[in-house]
Amino acid sequence: MSGNVQPDSEDRVSRLVRENELLLADRKGLVRYVRAQRNYLGERYLDRAPHFIVTEHEEAYEALSQELRDEIEDGGEKTDQS
Structure with a gap:
């Protein structure tokens, strides 16, 4: 067991x-999936729905990546959680 990381x-x-x-x-x-939908339904499909899905997904990915970096830099002793 490491001294700094529980x-x-x-x-x-x-x-x-x-x-x-x-x-x-x-x-x-x-x-x-979005590319397949674009091919299947045409460009106007992308004007209505998937943009927000991709945006939310990218934001979640970036947030998780930052949380992981913070956890490693803090030596596993992160006290606040969002």
Whole structure:
């Protein structure tokens, strides 16, 4: 056991790494889905729906990445959670 990182913090970092990987894989799938919808329904489909989905997904990905970086830089001792 490391002196600076508690076991539950190590679990949290591992969970964040897994979530980050899953979110990246999911984002790639979302991009493929949006492209398929564009091809199937035409450009006007993108004027109505998927932009907000892609935007929310990218924001979530960036937030999780920043949270993971903060957790690692803090040595696993992050006290505030959003």
